[in-house]
Amino acid sequence: MNEFAKLIEAADSICILGHTNPDGDCLGSTLGTKSYIKNLYPDKKVNVYLQTANEKFRFMPGFDEIIHVPSDRKYQLCIMCDCNGYDRLGDYKTLAENAGTLYVADHHIPGSQKFEHSTIIPEASSACEVIFDLLDKDKITKETAECLYLGMVHDTGVFKYSCTSQHTMEIAGFLMSKGIDFGHIIDDTFFTKTYPQQQVLGRVLMESLMVMDGRCLAGWLTCKEMKFYNVTSKDIDGIVSVMRETRGIDCAIFIYEMTNQNFKVSLRSNNHMLDVARVAAHFGGGGHKMAAGCTLQGSYHDVINNITKELSLQMYAPEFVSNRS
Numbered sequence: 001m002n003e004f005a006k007l008i009e010a011a012d013s014i015c016i017l018g019h020t021n022p023d024g025d026c027l028g029s030t031l032g033t034k035s036y037i038k039n040l041y042p043d044k045k046v047n048v049y050l051q052t053a054n055e056k057f058r059f060m061p062g063f064d065e066i067i068h069v070p071s072d073r074k075y076q077l078c079i080m081c082d083c084n085g086y087d088r089l090g091d092y093k094t095l096a097e098n099a100g101t102l103y104v105a106d107h108h109i110p111g112s113q114k115f116e117h118s119t120i121i122p123e124a125s126s127a128c129e130v131i132f133d134l135l136d137k138d139k140i141t142k143e144t145a146e147c148l149y150l151g152m153v154h155d156t157g158v159f160k161y162s163c164t165s166q167h168t169m170e171i172a173g174f175l176m177s178k179g180i181d182f183g184h185i186i187d188d189t190f191f192t193k194t195y196p197q198q199q200v201l202g203r204v205l206m207e208s209l210m211v212m213d214g215r216c217l218a219g220w221l222t223c224k225e226m227k228f229y230n231v232t233s234k235d236i237d238g239i240v241s242v243m244r245e246t247r248g249i250d251c252a253i254f255i256y257e258m259t260n261q262n263f264k265v266s267l268r269s270n271n272h273m274l275d276v277a278r279v280a281a282h283f284g285g286g287g288h289k290m291a292a293g294c295t296l297q298g299s300y301h302d303v304i305n306n307i308t309k310e311l312s313l314q315m316y317a318p319e320f321v322s323n324r325s
Contacts, residue, residue, distance in 0.1 A: 003117060004134040007103055008037055011077035013045040015099065019083040020090040021233055022053045024189060028151020029081035029105065029127035031062045035144040036135055047075075049092045054234040056189050060150065061143040076100045082127035084120055085111045085286075105130045107155075108286055109277055122288070125168040126155035132171050145178035150185050157241060158186055162272065162290055190238075197236070200229040204239055204254070212250075212308055215315060215322050217243050220263075220300040221256040233264070244268040248324050250315060251276060255303055258295075263303045266293045273320050279310045 001009070008014065016033050018026035030048045037046050049067045057063055070091040078099030084106040086093040096102055104118035107130050124130045128151030135144075152172060156164045159172065176182050193201070200221065208219035221236065236256060243252035250271040255263040265283070267276035269290045277292040283306075285294025296303045314320060 002134060004103060004105070004119065005136070007077055007101055007117065008041070011044070011075075011101070013075045014047075014077045014079065015073070015075040015095050016046065016048045016079045016081060017089055017092050017096060018048075018050050018081050019088040020051055021237075022050045023237060024057070024154025025126045025128055025151040026050070026082040027053055027057050027060060027063070028147045028149070028154070029131050031060055031066075032128060032144050032147030032151065033079055033081060033105075033131055035061050035147055036140065039141050039144065040139055045075075049095060051090065052234075054237075056192075057150075059188075060147055062147075071095060072098060074098045074100070078102045080104045080106070081131065082106055082108075084108055084115070084118070085113045105134060108288065109281075111286060123163075123165075125161075125163040125165065126152045128152045128155070129168060129171060132175075137174065140175075140178065142178045142180060145175040146180045146185065149175040149180055149182060150189060153186055153190060158190055163288065193238075194235070196229050196231050197238075200226070200231050200236060201239055201242060203229065205243070208243065209304075210249075211304065212311065212315060213324075214248070215250045215324055216253060216308065216311065217246050217249050217251075218253040218255075218304050218308075219243055220254070220304070222300065223257045223260070226256065233258070240266040240268050244270055246270075250274055250323050251311065253304060253307055255296075255300060257300070261297055261299060263296050263298070263300065264293065265296055265303065265307060267291070267307070271321075271323055274311075274314055276311075278314070279307065282310050283307075 016030045018030045034046050034048050072094050078096050084104050104115045106120045107124040109122050110120050121130050128148040204219040211218050240254035252268045254266045269276045275289045277287045277289050280287050280292035280294040283294040
């Protein structure tokens with residue numbers, strides 16, 4: 001029995017947290033962990049605390065039981081999934097601070113905050129992959145498998161991003177053997193979009209600009225435009241991935257305005273020589289080598305200019321080989 005299992009066994013009350021604006025991997029790792037624990041220990045008090053997520057994930061086991069209201073309750077154990085810093089927890093960080101014991105399961109590059117109990121593997125495809133390796137494989141149910149598979153699908157771009165490994169595919173095969181409807185999970189949560197989502201994607205692509213000598217594609221949405229198309233941040237999480245698929249570019253930048261001149265920045269690298277996590281970290285953000293993000297203030301022109309200035313330190317280095325070469 002590993003440390004993770006021992007801590008779960010010893011705790012009567014457990015809260016599970018993830019990062020703000022929960023995506024597929026955040027939901028999959030938190031809900032998958034809850035499903036696993038409740039199957040083993042039905043009498044334990046286990047709650048997941050997250051911000052409101054996209055309705056396309058409603059079919060997931062435990063989705064309707066997620067608590068969206070912050071709390072100062074003291075749990076015996078707090079499990080933090082898909083992030084490794086209190087700053088990513090938003091209003092739920094008090095739960096982590098108040099917990100008797102904290103365990104972190106993540107795959108992002110570790111920040112300055114250190115934890116006594118953790119499994120942080122930046123090479124893993126997803127937090128769901130990290131969680132899977134902590135579980136007793138014989139105790140994984142179909143419901144737990146659905147959650148973990150969904151998270152892996154979303155953080156690997158349906159198993160095509162560079163973070164996908166042989167181990168990733170072996171885990172996916174094991175989860176599929178539990179009888180999950182993997183086709184439904186992929187189509188309904190990754191590919192299928194609403195009409196407003198398709199419209200706003202078209203808008204971003206039509207208005208996008210090739211910058212840095214055509215080596216980077218940049219797109220943006222303002223609050224006014226998001227209101228016009230009646231979309232929220234939960235509706236636009238896949239736009240940067242579509243931009244990344246543009247042939248010949250080294251990276252994609254997508255920004256959207258959260259409040260007046262306050263932009264969320266998403267970065268995707270299309271070149272193994274370009275580490276966008278370094279760029280995001282410069283602005284107080286984080287992520288992975290090929291996918292990262294941060295928050296910046298200013299007009300959208302200012303934000304894009306600041307990001308490209310930092311990108312240029314890598315992309316215009318003498319040893320950098322561009323995809324346009």
